Amino acid sequence: MKIVVIGLGLIGGSMAKDLKFRFFADTIFGVDNNPVNAQLALDLKIVDEIVTLDEGIEKSDFIIIATPVNATISILPHILDKISNQIVTDLGSTKEKIVDSIKKHPKRKNFVASHPMAGTEFSGPAAAISGLFDGKTAILCDIENNHEHAVSLVKYMYNTLNMNIIEMSASSHDVHVAYVSHISHISSFALALTVMDIEEDEKNIFNLASGGFESTVRLAKSSADMWSPIFVQNNKNILTALNNYIDKLQELKILIKNHNINEIHNIIVKANRIGEILNK
Amino acid sequence: MKIVVIGLGLIGGSMAKDLKFRFFADTIFGVDNNPVNAQLALDLKIVDEIVTLDEGIEKSDFIIIATPVNATISILPHILDKISNQIVTDLGSTKEKIVDSIKKHPKRKNFVASHPMAGTEFSGPAAAISGLFDGKTAILCDIENNHEHAVSLVKYMYNTLNMNIIEMSASSHDVHVAYVSHISHISSFALALTVMDIEEDEKNIFNLASGGFESTVRLAKSSADMWSPIFVQNNKNILTALNNYIDKLQELKILIKNHNINEIHNIIVKANRIGEILNK
Numbered sequence: 001m002k003i004v005v006i007g008l009g010l011i012g013g014s015m016a017k018d019l020k021f022r023f024f025a026d027t028i029f030g031v032d033n034n035p036v037n038a039q040l041a042l043d044l045k046i047v048d049e050i051v052t053l054d055e056g057i058e059k060s061d062f063i064i065i066a067t068p069v070n071a072t073i074s075i076l077p078h079i080l081d082k083i084s085n086q087i088v089t090d091l092g093s094t095k096e097k098i099v100d101s102i103k104k105h106p107k108r109k110n111f112v113a114s115h116p117m118a119g120t121e122f123s124g125p126a127a128a129i130s131g132l133f134d135g136k137t138a139i140l141c142d143i144e145n146n147h148e149h150a151v152s153l154v155k156y157m158y159n160t161l162n163m164n165i166i167e168m169s170a171s172s173h174d175v176h177v178a179y180v181s182h183i184s185h186i187s188s189f190a191l192a193l194t195v196m197d198i199e200e201d202e203k204n205i206f207n208l209a210s211g212g213f214e215s216t217v218r219l220a221k222s223s224a225d226m227w228s229p230i231f232v233q234n235n236k237n238i239l240t241a242l243n244n245y246i247d248k249l250q251e252l253k254i255l256i257k258n259h260n261i262n263e264i265h266n267i268i269v270k271a272n273r274i275g276e277i278l279n280k
Numbered sequence: 281m282k283i284v285v286i287g288l289g290l291i292g293g294s295m296a297k298d299l300k301f302r303f304f305a306d307t308i309f310g311v312d313n314n315p316v317n318a319q320l321a322l323d324l325k326i327v328d329e330i331v332t333l334d335e336g337i338e339k340s341d342f343i344i345i346a347t348p349v350n351a352t353i354s355i356l357p358h359i360l361d362k363i364s365n366q367i368v369t370d371l372g373s374t375k376e377k378i379v380d381s382i383k384k385h386p387k388r389k390n391f392v393a394s395h396p397m398a399g400t401e402f403s404g405p406a407a408a409i410s411g412l413f414d415g416k417t418a419i420l421c422d423i424e425n426n427h428e429h430a431v432s433l434v435k436y437m438y439n440t441l442n443m444n445i446i447e448m449s450a451s452s453h454d455v456h457v458a459y460v461s462h463i464s465h466i467s468s469f470a471l472a473l474t475v476m477d478i479e480e481d482e483k484n485i486f487n488l489a490s491g492g493f494e495s496t497v498r499l500a501k502s503s504a505d506m507w508s509p510i511f512v513q514n515n516k517n518i519l520t521a522l523n524n525y526i527d528k529l530q531e532l533k534i535l536i537k538n539h540n541i542n543e544i545h546n547i548i549v550k551a552n553r554i555g556e557i558l559n560k
Binding site: 117118119136137139164166176177179180181183184185187188189190191192193194195196197198199204205206208209210212213214215216217220221224225227228229231232235238242243244245246248249253257259261264265266267268269270272273275277278 | 350397398399401416417419444446456457459460461463464465466467468469470471472473474475476477478479482484485486487488489490492493494495496497498499500501502503504505507508509511512515518519521522523524525526528529530532533536537539541544545546547548549550551552553554555557558
């Protein structure tokens with residue numbers, strides 16, 4: 001099978017690597033609007049050939065959109081205009097606005113909205129790694145709007161990547177990821193900014209970071225190109241999640257202010273349950 | 281040298297292990313008010329003998345207090361009452377209230393206030409590991425109030441543990457750790473609670489946690505016994521840090537509400553600088 005990966009960053013690049021190594025694709029075309037990234041992806045043998053978007057669409061059986069979610073919304077209608085029978089999927093961290101943008105398109109059934117929940121805090125083709133998706137979860141959304149063979153192909157791809165596949169509506173997806181992924185990133189960006197504002201001497205941050213700070217701000221290294229459009233597109237759900245999060249911080253603040261050690265203890269014990277849930 | 285470690289959890293237990301393996305101590309006595317933990321520390325050969333607090337003080341040349349910080353404040357005056365020439369240190373994550381509690385004690389110069397900045401999210405003697413402190417930073421506070429030989433002994437201990445030693449006042453210590461350690465924990469506890477409140481089906485949290493959530497809530501597994509008294513003792517600095525953190529979250533919330541993608545992008549790029557600082 002010939003495939004094209006549009007967007008050769010961490011996610012698209014990692015996916016291209018394993019889809020080639022694991023014989024899902026025999027030829028991988030790559031599209032990237034940044035010529036430096038495109039050349040790097042070619043040099044790193046992540047893709048076989050760099051092509052334009054239209055060449056990629058024409059030459060491929062399967063089209064994978066791995067761009068930031070704002071770019072996905074701009075190019076997806078164009079891609080669906082150009083395809084004949086090809087199948088298209090995207091890998092973005094928001095789903096509702098994306099499926100809405102092509103809901104009346106005559107080729108709607110060829111586009112499978114998906115989201116592989118995996119990543120690292122790094123970005124660009126040099127960050128692409130084999131095995132990134134193994135054992136993680138991929139979400140397919142609104143598949144009742146797809147051709148069956150389109151869904152089968154996307155499932156086959158995620159099986160090749162050793163992912164657990166779950167299905168849900170695009171709107172539920174966006175609520176869940178607001179809590180489980182998007183506010184984690186916001187809390188991490190905010191924490192990094194707070195500490196950098198206060199600690200004028202960066203040496204202090206470096207010296208003292210072993211106190212748990214490093215893991216909490218790991219996500220603060222994440223790509224601005226990827227995350228800023230996610231926050232805008234999943235606006236409504238993120239604002240609700242963020243309000244709930246700020247409420248919890250305010251509750252803790254009041255307990256700390258009142259020296260209420262017993263209630264703080266109870267709340268920490270409740271929070272500890274997350275360990276059991278994640279180790280299931 | 282004979283030493284006693286009071287409190288045989290993650291920190292005390294890990295320290296006892298390396299101080300024995302690396303020949304700092306030839307005999308390690310252990311004190312723990314939880315008999316199950318005490319027996320476990322003995323079975324795991326973390327300590328040579330379990331003794332009472334008073335026996336430990338009497339039999340040892342060097343006394344290490346590795347209890348939660350509220351317990352440290354209750355036992356420290358008693359320990360200083362009982363010692364003759366022994367040196368005492370503590371390992372707690374707050375310093376100002378602890379040094380205040382013994383500032384007029386005739387044996388004040390024998391007590392070196394210290395804080396090894398290392399840990400994991402686990403607790404108890406079974407979580408104790410060799411090498412926990414290697415390459416991390418230990419802070420010594422207010423050492424102008426100590427006998428020189430007391431400071432030398434504590435430095436020798438942290439050198440044995442391969443730690444980088446820095447010195448500062450107890451009050452600066454408490455400001456820095458409020459930012460670099462304590463609010464990381466609060467943000468993590470609050471995030472875990474927010475997600476558990478919303479996601480009624482725990483299976484969803486488990487399935488979706490690969491989206492960066494797991495590293496951000498790692499600290500939410502931390503011990504309530506250890507952390508609740510820290511939040512109360514470092515109250516004043518934590519409230520300031522927490523207010524700054526909530527302000528940052530509110531700023532981001534307004535930008536997200538206003539779909540201000542350019543400013544969100546700028547803010548994320550600013551937050552990304554934490555990566556460079558931590559990799560120095």
